[in-house]
Amino acid sequence: xQKERKTVLVLVDWFKPGYKxxxxxxxxxxxxxxxxxxxxxxxxxxxxxxGEQYPYNDIISNKWLTNLSPDIQVYYARKATLSLxxxxxxxxNVNADYVYLNHLFSPKFVIYPLWLKxxxxxxxxxxxxxxxxLYESALAVKPVKKKLFIALFKLLxxxxxxxxxxxxxxxxxxILDYFPGSEVIIADNLPESDQPExxxxxxxxxxxxxxxxxxxxxxKNLLLLLQVLQQVKSNVMLSVAGPIEDEQYWKSCENLIQxxxxxxxxxxxxxxxNEEVKFRISAHHLFILPTxxxxxxxxxxxxxxxxxxxxxxxxxxxxxxxxKKAGWDVALSEPExxxxxxxxxxxxxxxxxxxxxxxxxxxxxxxxxxxxxxxQYLNLFS
Numbered sequence: 001x002q003k004e005r006k007t008v009l010v011l012v013d014w015f016k017p018g019y020k021x022x023x024x025x026x027x028x029x030x031x032x033x034x035x036x037x038x039x040x041x042x043x044x045x046x047x048x049x050x051g052e053q054y055p056y057n058d059i060i061s062n063k064w065l066t067n068l069s070p071d072i073q074v075y076y077a078r079k080a081t082l083s084l085x086x087x088x089x090x091x092x093n094v095n096a097d098y099v100y101l102n103h104l105f106s107p108k109f110v111i112y113p114l115w116l117k118x119x120x121x122x123x124x125x126x127x128x129x130x131x132x133x134l135y136e137s138a139l140a141v142k143p144v145k146k147k148l149f150i151a152l153f154k155l156l157x158x159x160x161x162x163x164x165x166x167x168x169x170x171x172x173x174x175i176l177d178y179f180p181g182s183e184v185i186i187a188d189n190l191p192e193s194d195q196p197e198x199x200x201x202x203x204x205x206x207x208x209x210x211x212x213x214x215x216x217x218x219x220k221n222l223l224l225l226l227q228v229l230q231q232v233k234s235n236v237m238l239s240v241a242g243p244i245e246d247e248q249y250w251k252s253c254e255n256l257i258q259x260x261x262x263x264x265x266x267x268x269x270x271x272x273x274n275e276e277v278k279f280r281i282s283a284h285h286l287f288i289l290p291t292x293x294x295x296x297x298x299x300x301x302x303x304x305x306x307x308x309x310x311x312x313x314x315x316x317x318x319x320x321x322x323x324k325k326a327g328w329d330v331a332l333s334e335p336e337x338x339x340x341x342x343x344x345x346x347x348x349x350x351x352x353x354x355x356x357x358x359x360x361x362x363x364x365x366x367x368x369x370x371x372x373x374x375x376q377y378l379n380l381f382s
Contacts, residue, residue, distance in 0.1 A: 005039055006098065007040040007094065007098070008039045008041055008042070008098045008100055008381055009042045009043075009091065009099045010031065010041065010044070010100045010102070011100065011101050011102065011110070012024060012025075012028045012103075012109060013103075013106050015029065015045040016029045017273075018045075018056070019049065019271070019272075019273050019274045020049045020050040020215075022215055022242075022298070023132075023294070023297070024102055024131055026192070026298040027102070027129075027131065027190070027296065028102055030189070030190040030192055031377070032068075034190045034377070035377055036069060040073075041071065041072045042064075042073045042075070043074040044074075044094075045075070045109075046077050046078075047061040047079055055076075055079070056076070059076050060076070062076075084108070087108055087112060088116060091113060091116065092122070096124045097124060097125065097381075098126075098381050099113060099125070099127070100127050100129070100381075101113060101126060101128040101129065102129050103129075104131075104134065105146060113126070114126070114162075117158075117161055126162040126163070127162070127380060128163070128165065129165035129166075129167070130166075130171065132171065132295030132296075134177075135170075135171075135295070137219055137315065138219070150178055154179065159181070159182040160181075160182075163184075163185060164179070164184040164185070165184075165185060165186075165187060166186050167189050167295055167317075168188065168317050170317070172184045185379065186376065187377050187379070188373055190377070191301055191364075191367060191368055193368055195305050195361075195368060198358060198361045199282060200350075200357060201282065201283060202350070203348060203353040205348065205349050206346060206347065207237075207346060208235070208285050208286060208346035209236075209239075209284040209285050210237065210239070210311075211238070211239045211241065211286075211303075212238065212287075212288050213241045213277060213280070213287070213289070213299040213302070213303075214242045214289055214291070215242050215243055215245050216242055216246060216250050217249065218249055220291050220292075221289075221292055221313070222249075222253050223252055223256065225290050226253060228339050229266075230256075230259075231336065231339040232342050232346075234263065234346030235263045236264050236342060236346065237267070238264070238265070238266045238267070239267050239269055239284065240266060240267070241269040241270070241271070241272045242271060242272075243271040277302045278302055278305065278306045282306050284308065285345065286310070287308050287327075288311045288338075290332060290338060291312065291313050291315055293316070294316040294317070295317075297312070297316045300318055301318075304361070305364040307357045307360055307361030307364075308357060308360055309321075309326060309328075309360050310326070310328075311341055311342070312327065312330070313329065313330060313331070313332050314329045314332075315332070324363050325355065325356045325360075326356070326359050326363040327360060
């Protein structure tokens with residue numbers, strides 16, 4: 001007799017086909033696809049992408065749909081009219097075994113469900129994944145409001161009523177630093193399992209095509225990358241892909257772009273969909289992201305999956321990459337090292353480029369095929 005599957009209700013502000021919120025959308029989408037045969041997966045989200053005013057095309061709001069997969073039910077609440085009463089009704093009606101909360105500071109999709117839990121209106125077990133929200137680099141953005149919420153969280157002892165999901169040891173420690181005594185279970189981010197075949201691209205010595213894929217905000221450090229490029233001697237073409245969320249920051253970037261030497265060209269591609277990311281990356285030699293902090297770094301992994309080396313900061317889970325010939329992780333205090341690596345890789349001929357590109361592809365393959373990943377999630381929801 002087949003064991004009855006438990007129901008997991010995923011609450012998240014944005015979900016596929018959205019893409020402008022970056023990592024959390026990919027994390028939750030990958031979670032749903034990876035575990036749809038093990039649990040009854042329900043997703044409660046909104047019908048409008050991050051930073052947009054209008055709903056998605058071809059999505060029916062306020063109705064449970066199976067558009068993405070017959071095994072994944074998604075409710076796209078009309079964002080413009082979503083009330084706490086409607087949210088509560090949908091959450092309670094699902095009667096899930098587990099409610100899976102993502103991030104930490106979402107008023108409707110984290111804070112309100114936690115309120116339902118502490119007031120005994122929600123019987124489901126709560127699993128909360130901060131998704132990097134407790135890292136110092138993340139808390140530095142709007143710190144007063146966040147610190148006040150954390151203080152209230154501790155005062156009400158909410159952490160005693162829930163299970164935390166940490167995606168790595170660093171995040172586990174961050175959770176325990178703020179909420180000592182919490183139950184924390186580690187389960188690494190589930191990657192997209194669809195890896196394309198390795199395809200190379202032409203590499204001419206002295207020329208390097210680089211790509212930066214991220215939201216244009218200070219934490220992603222595009223400005224630092226542009227400052228690094230001022231020191232580079234080789235011919236570099238940089239493509240920048242991602243939504244502009246901080247206009248003032250982008251103006252600073254534009255001012256610096258205009259001052260770059262003639263051997264550096266920068267092309268802003270605008271926002272690109274998740275489906276387009278691999279194609280865009282494959283046209284370049286090197287992925288660069290000198291980020292101030294990533295919980296996973298989905299665009300980094302997309303580059304590795306595509307078979308492109310990455311040049312990133314040491315503030316992500318992807319470390320000791322040079323040993324694997326998959327890329328480099330460099331301290332942000334060493335901008336000159338970033339410039340040296342760019343010049344070094346620019347000098348490569350086709351053979352050396354393909355050696356590292358193929359190594360990056362194989363590194364991602366091993367990560368995808370790790371059987372322990374899924375077991376971690378089965379343990380998390382057991």
